[in-house]
Amino acid sequence: MTAYNNDALRALVKPDRVHKDFYISPEVFDIEMDRIFGRSWLFLGHTSQVPEPGDYITTTIARQPIIMSRHRDGEVHVMFNRCTHRGAQVCLEQRGNAKRFECPYHAWVFNTDGGFAGAPYPKRYPDGFLKSEQLDLAKLPRMHIYRGFVFGSLSDEGPDIFEFLGPMKNHIDSFLDRSPDGEVEACAGMFRYRFAANWKLQMENQTDVYHIMFTHISTTDDGGRQFRREGAEEDEAGKVKMVSDNSSLSDHWESLPLGGHRYGHVFMDRFAMDKPNSGPVYDRYKSAMEATYGERAKDIMNVKTHNSIFYPHWSVQHLTQHIRVMNPISVNCTENLIIPLKLKGAPDEMWRASLRSNNNSHSPSGMVMSDDMEVWVRCQEGLATQSSDWVVLARGMNEEMETDNQGSYGAHGTSESGARNQQLAWVDYMCGGR
Numbered sequence: 251m252t253a254y255n256n257d258a259l260r261a262l263v264k265p266d267r268v269h270k271d272f273y274i275s276p277e278v279f280d281i282e283m284d285r286i287f288g289r290s291w292l293f294l295g296h297t298s299q300v301p302e303p304g305d306y307i308t309t310t311i312a313r314q315p316i317i318m319s320r321h322r323d324g325e326v327h328v329m330f331n332r333c334t335h336r337g338a339q340v341c342l343e344q345r346g347n348a349k350r351f352e353c354p355y356h357a358w359v360f361n362t363d364g365g366f367a368g369a370p371y372p373k374r375y376p377d378g379f380l381k382s383e384q385l386d387l388a389k390l391p392r393m394h395i396y397r398g399f400v401f402g403s404l405s406d407e408g409p410d411i412f413e414f415l416g417p418m419k420n421h422i423d424s425f426l427d428r429s430p431d432g433e434v435e436a437c438a439g440m441f442r443y444r445f446a447a448n449w450k451l452q453m454e455n456q457t458d459v460y461h462i463m464f465t466h467i468s469t470t471d472d473g474g475r476q477f478r479r480e481g482a483e484e485d486e487a488g489k490v491k492m493v494s495d496n497s498s499l500s501d502h503w504e505s506l507p508l509g510g511h512r513y514g515h516v517f518m519d520r521f522a523m524d525k526p527n528s529g530p531v532y533d534r535y536k537s538a539m540e541a542t543y544g545e546r547a548k549d550i551m552n553v554k555t556h557n558s559i560f561y562p563h564w565s566v567q568h569l570t571q572h573i574r575v576m577n578p579i580s581v582n583c584t585e586n587l588i589i590p591l592k593l594k595g596a597p598d599e600m601w602r603a604s605l606r607s608n609n610n611s612h613s614p615s616g617m618v619m620s621d622d623m624e625v626w627v628r629c630q631e632g633l634a635t636q637s638s639d640w641v642v643l644a645r646g647m648n649e650e651m652e653t654d655n656q657g658s659y660g661a662h663g664t665s666e667s668g669a670r671n672q673q674l675a676w677v678d679y680m681c682g683g684r
Contacts, residue, residue: 266644279581287312293564321363329364329387421558430538430595441588447626457668504663512657514561514675
């Protein structure tokens with residue numbers, strides 16, 4: 251019998267604060283796995299991660315292991331990584347190529363589309379048993395591929411993928427349209443690491459402008475400028491000036507547009523301090539884009555968004571060109587996957603610069619992620635103390651926000667509106683509002 255009925259869950263979230271159990275209760279976490287991650291659309295991978303027949307990757311969603319593979323017919327399939335005989339995982343490698351998946355326990359074999367291919371010594375089974383039983387690897391109840399992005403849901407009910415994404419589909423489109431070929435490619439592997447804190451701390455952090463000039467001050471030079479986030483070495487490109495002269499909080503930060511939509515999705519626009527890109531490599535990129543898009547190329551090349559955060563567990567960072575997947579492992583453990591994405595058809599120099607930027611910022615020892623993870627772990631440990639029961643998220647509560655009747659809103663700067671929007675979605679999922 252759970253101590254958290256719907257009334258108790260609602261009581262954890264108030265308009266300007268949340269109870270510490272929101273982050274530290276194992277029982278709340280178990281309910282989240284069922285009601286949030288068990289019902290929403292989750293990011294599984296990108297089709298370019300399995301480019302050839304037999305290619306596969308393995309990952310975990312809502313604590314459940316899955317396989318994404320490309321079958322010999324060219325189609326991408328997603329199934330649970332669980333043998334239909336005695337339950338063992340049939341594939342333990344993170345990626346590879348296989349003609350079939352063979353269970354290590356009793357050598358039952360499955361095709362790369364999940365279909366049951368046979369079992370050794372079949373005579374001891376009743377006649378026709380192996381053919382009459384449904385022994386294929388189980389597929390996810392729902393799956394959808396949009397422009398190479400593979401989504402899945404553990405529930406056969408709920409909104410379709412386009413209703414779920416809503417206006418955030420435009421964020422995916424604007425990222426992919428920056429490719430002269432209209433496609434991206436995950437061709438550089440990924441970073442995979444864990445940190446000892448709750449998944450929501452990271453999700454809420456991604457539109458937290460307030461922390462940037464404090465948590466990440468070590469990433470700046472003596473002039474307060476951060477490392478290059480985009481552009482080839484041969485080009486002139488922006489280095490973000492994080493701290494303005496003689497001031498701790500820059501007016502630039504406070505004017506930065508933020509926003510969000512239904513289902514907990516939020517975003518942060520591009521930093522106003524970024525210097526526009528120019529130079530010989532950029533000129534080649536511009537020519538390639540104009541060949542594809544004509545007069546629209548200039549607007550499409552203009553990166554307008556810094557972070558697009560898709561609730562409950564993944565985001566796109568537009569300048570450094572990566573997807574971040576945040577998979578909850580336990581109430582105080584989260585696994586991050588950082589997947590760099592190449593703009594197909596763009597100059598290779600831009601791709602190499604993007605990889606350098608990802609190494610600088612989002613590798614396990616990168617300057618940005620190491621700062622953030624240190625703070626999130628400190629939050630998790632601090633929340634477990636016998637101190638205040640509440641976490642205050644009131645910044646920006648006194649300001650009017652632009653809203654519509656579809657669940658979208660607009661805000662600015664160091665407002666904590668992004669965290670509050672995610673928390674409203676949390677209540678809806680957990681208490682049956684979705």
